[in-house]
Amino acid sequence: MKAIVYNGPRDVQVRDMPDPKIECPTDVIVKITTTNICGSDLHMYEGRTSLERGRIIGHENLGEVVEVGKAVMQVKVGDKVCMPFNVACGYCKNCERSMTSACLTMNPGSAGAGYGYAEMGPYEGGQAEYLRVPHGDFNCLKLPEDAAEKESDYVMLADIWPTGYHAVELSGFQPGESVVIYGCGPVGLMAAYSAVMRGASQVMVVDRHPERLALAEQIGAIAIDDSNGDHVEQVVELTKGEGADRGCECVGYQCHDPAGHEVPNATMTDLVKSVRTTGGLGVVGVFVPEDPGAADKLAKKGQIAFDFGALWSKGLTMGTGQTNVKRYNRHLCNLIERAGATPSFIVSHELSLDEAPEAYERFDAREAGWTKVVLRPAQQPVSTRATRASPTGKSGTATRHTRERHRAHAGHSVKDA
Numbered sequence: 264m265k266a267i268v269y270n271g272p273r274d275v276q277v278r279d280m281p282d283p284k285i286e287c288p289t290d291v292i293v294k295i296t297t298t299n300i301c302g303s304d305l306h307m308y309e310g311r312t313s314l315e316r317g318r319i320i321g322h323e324n325l326g327e328v329v330e331v332g333k334a335v336m337q338v339k340v341g342d343k344v345c346m347p348f349n350v351a352c353g354y355c356k357n358c359e360r361s362m363t364s365a366c367l368t369m370n371p372g373s374a375g376a377g378y379g380y381a382e383m384g385p386y387e388g389g390q391a392e393y394l395r396v397p398h399g400d401f402n403c404l405k406l407p408e409d410a411a412e413k414e415s416d417y418v419m420l421a422d423i424w425p426t427g428y429h430a431v432e433l434s435g436f437q438p439g440e441s442v443v444i445y446g447c448g449p450v451g452l453m454a455a456y457s458a459v460m461r462g463a464s465q466v467m468v469v470d471r472h473p474e475r476l477a478l479a480e481q482i483g484a485i486a487i488d489d490s491n492g493d494h495v496e497q498v499v500e501l502t503k504g505e506g507a508d509r510g511c512e513c514v515g516y517q518c519h520d521p522a523g524h525e526v527p528n529a530t531m532t533d534l535v536k537s538v539r540t541t542g543g544l545g546v547v548g549v550f551v552p553e554d555p556g557a558a559d560k561l562a563k564k565g566q567i568a569f570d571f572g573a574l575w576s577k578g579l580t581m582g583t584g585q586t587n588v589k590r591y592n593r594h595l596c597n598l599i600e601r602a603g604a605t606p607s608f609i610v611s612h613e614l615s616l617d618e619a620p621e622a623y624e625r626f627d628a629r630e631a632g633w634t635k636v637v638l639r640p641a642q643q644p645v646s647t648r649a650t651r652a653s654p655t656g657k658s659g660t661a662t663r664h665t666r667e668r669h670r671a672h673a674g675h676s677v678k679d680a
């Protein structure tokens with residue numbers, strides 16, 4: 264089969280790899296029809312992780328079941344399924360409490376497993392034609408009948424929507440509260456989308472990429488450009504001097520200042536300043552226990568200096584870590600099927616596997632307009648298509664029509680919509 268393979272820093276290749284096989288009676292083999300490039304794949308792409316050369320990348324996967332092991336009871340051949348990026352057993356001490364991001368059995372010696380990711384076990388990624396899914400009954404979410412026509416929405420259930428949602432949840436958010444979100448990449452946008460949906464009184468998003476900030480505004484958030492003035496001051500002003508009730512970190516350890524220098528503690532320091540006394544923080548951006556490639560001495564050891572004294576004095580609470588996708592994906596799936604949610608509004612490009620190496624390069628360079636790349640392994644390479652659904656589509660029908668219109672105008676940017 265064809266797959267995207269890591270070949271060293273800033274080098275991913277399309278290669279012929281062996282088809283995955285059923286290795287255990289509980290395995291399922293999925294023919295991948297949609298798989299995303301994730302912002303967190305860029306940590307590996309840039310050579311800032313321990314990922315081995317020759318590994319297949321890809322943890323945001325959706326497809327059709329083509330083979331099931333003898334012990335698989337619920338999932339059937341032909342089912343359309345979306346896989347949480349967490350590979351989990353369902354029966355360990357953490358999985359029992361729905362903490363599937365810290366499964367204790369699937370990545371022995373560590374907690375938490377995933378597809379095609381550094382330090383997350385031997386599981387190959389899904390930026391490929393086929394994927395082996397361990398514990399198929401537990402690790403496949405069966406999709407509704409409209410799965411084929413809303414693949415770009417449902418694939419967001421593999422990671423980024425549950426991750427954005429988790430950021431809001433970890434912050435302790437309650438309806439009517441205000442939220443400030445640092446980072447307006449796909450996860451930050453999904454956090455904003457979740458906060459708006461959950462009844463936030465104010466959602467402020469801090470970033471500097473105009474097209475991302477424009478998307479945040481489209482879904483009802485207030486865009487704050489941190490390359491233009493003091494962004495903490497703006498948050499404090501917008502909340503009448505108090506600071507936001509809740510704050511979300513959606514950037515992680517490779518955080519940059521507007522001039523392009525890596526400042527790993529910038530978002531955490533700013534969050535402490537811009538969230539009010541007794542507020543809460545949800546930190547889902549990736550931070551790592553060690554980062555030998557870091558420029559900063561502390562960051563090499565996975566440490567950051569931030570205003571712990573201010574955090575303590577303000578009595579802030581903080582939740583951290585990867586999302587437990589299974590805790591949220593079924594409910595978020597219902598919002599797509601029944602309530603017209605369209606998390607695909609962030610999708611800027613739908614490409615073939617052959618176009619992935621170039622997509623990595625351009626997404627990594629944060630080129631304007633490259634918000635979220637969706638790969639279609641069955642698709643032939645054609646020139647770049649921009650297809651975005653309306654984030655405000657209220658009914659399934661309206662959403663479908665919007666999307667058809669976008670397809671008909673392939674090549675136009677969202678601003679044309």
Ligand code: ZN
Nearest residue numbers: 301303323422
């Ligand atoms: Zn991801």
Ligand code: ZN
Nearest residue numbers: 352355358366
């Ligand atoms: Zn487990």
